Amino acid sequence: MKISAVEAIPFAIPYTKALHFASGEVHSAEHVLVRVTTDDGVVGVAEAPPRPFTYGETQAGIVAIIETIFAPQIEGLTLLEREKAHSRLGRTVGNPTAKAAIDMAIWDALGKTLELPVSELLGGFTDRMRVSHMLGFDEPAAMVAEAEKMVDTYGIRTFKVKVGRRPFQLDTAGVRALRERFGDSIELYVDGNRGWTASESLKAMREMADLDLLFAEELNPADDVLGRRWLVEQLDLPMIADESVPTAADVTREILAGSATAVSIKTARTGFTTSRRIHHLAEGLGVEVVIGNQIDGQIGTACAVAFGSAYELTSRRAGELSNFLDMSDDLLTHPLQISGGQLVTSSAPGLGIEIDETRLHHYRLDNK
Template sequence: MKITRIEAIPFSIPYRKPLRFASGQVTDAEHVLVRVHTDDGVVGTAEAPPRPFTYGETQASIIAVIDGVFAPQIVGISPLERENIHARLNRTVANPTAKSAIDMAIWDVIGQSVGAPVTELLGGYGNHMRVSHMVGFAEPSEMVAEAGRMRDAFGITTFKVKVGRRPIDRDVAACRALREALGDDIELYIDGNRGWTPAESARALRAMADLDLQFAEELCPADDVLGRRWLVTQSTIPMFADESVSRPGEVTRELLGGAATGISIKTARTGFTYSQRVLFQCEGMGVDVVMGNQIDSQIGTLCTLAFGAAFELTSRRAGELSNFLDMSDDLLAEPLQIRNGVLRVRDGHGLGIEIDEDKLTHYRQDS
């Protein structure tokens, strides 16, 4: 079996409301659908969600690098030659989501070809994950109402709170309102998207010391090297790295440098192959992980779920698997369903991604 063609199809689906965080705002899911075709007729599918304010990629740059650089390098190769494929992709620096989408689509090809779910090929630990939902950058009453709806409608009891605004008192008040309104039965953690200084972060953590936060994620920039190390010494909860760990070498740097005590794994930026390497690094060092989300559609959510359910360590915490609920529509022929706070891996071979071709025709931007 050989790879014969790689498609990079731009599409855009509006969000129900703008999604805001300290590093930026998005109003539409302007993603790229990636399809890897083989001479056996098998087609693997994934998506690349560009985040220019985080990794520097845009929808146009992802299409350009796939069409002009990556596809010519790997067409004609067997999808089983994953190390050869990554060696060729890594001749080009950066472009993490473009590389990751190709990697995940190739795993989908392999799963379909051997008649097994990708989750089983990766590790086969389980077939589901608990779901975490993101709230933030709104009035406390709005955030409480949204979290309450998610709990009542979908059984979600873990919430990621976007913080990083100034003054910090606004975010502290929002977290306090969530805890007071929803009680001790929910799990809360915060994500600053690099919005605070180390000193501001320490002050905010002190102000929220009684809220039983699970952990804090990327409160200040990776370039605040000494400040991040100092913040870890001040914190009584785990400090997770996210945007600062886009590849295994950065994971090593953040952990050994003392700038983080936990890692967010996002398949959108490390695919399945490099997400495995990150996971095994963390497992070997006794470091906790969480499955993050790149504001993925249901396609990317299925990929995160497939990986997270495959391993015991990634299954411990609720995964960020509900961002697709903020989208006005999606491309999957059979929509995902969150029930009792849980998402289940799709039955069948590969990733179980079936695209609604009519919707793709409607939302694609290259025709």
């Protein structure tokens, strides 16, 4: 059960369309496949999606930090020494998705070794989650058309709408068009990716006050300390902290400071080990939780649903588990399937996924 090798393999898969939001845009999934191999020949996998405009990580940076710093620290540990691995990775500042991918690959390898699904090792509350789909910047008619496709094809009825443009009416018009088209048959919430000021956020939310939104997420910057507290006081719906809470300590700060009232857990950012800490903290504080998405591919989505389904708190709300539908291809031998608005976890050991080596060879960027 000792870790004998940690690999970081860069790959790129184009999106069928560019994804646009307040903090940037993405045209292809330029991610990193992380593989942890044990001396028994077991291989655990996970996916690191760099988001330089959010966390400062790049694809090349993730590969470099894993190969030069993290791999030497982790190799030689057993799969059961996850807290020791967490401590060693924590010596280095930043690099959240690189650390998260290593952590989840270790859990995948452990599940395969014990012949148990990761979702059961984590908690095993349920075997499925409702799915929320993200709608990026677009014209109202195009957003409605995409939502209609998601409803008709996959049964998805929860939508996260990206906002944060100026003037804010560009975005509120789209949210209103969705509500008018579907009525109360769908759930809606908005995500500003820190694009507005506090005063702009309040004006936009008042304009959407009659649309029965579930949440508002990161409408204004995390360093707008007084503005965030003021905004939370003005709103009558939960404010989700996302990019502002990459650690459990950040969650504590934002919630106790009154700057947020709910939390987004992204396994791509906090792995399974730190995500458990955040979940337990949120549970103890009585804070609502949403399973977020780092624009993950199917590997990352398998990780997210494994964690989200493991606990009652995280499985109450629809999880953001559908962004892989915007990718032109993926790396799995058996693709994930969304049906009836739900994604079911695998009952196979580990994460229950298998890498298609032919696809990996085609999309990898290191020519190995």
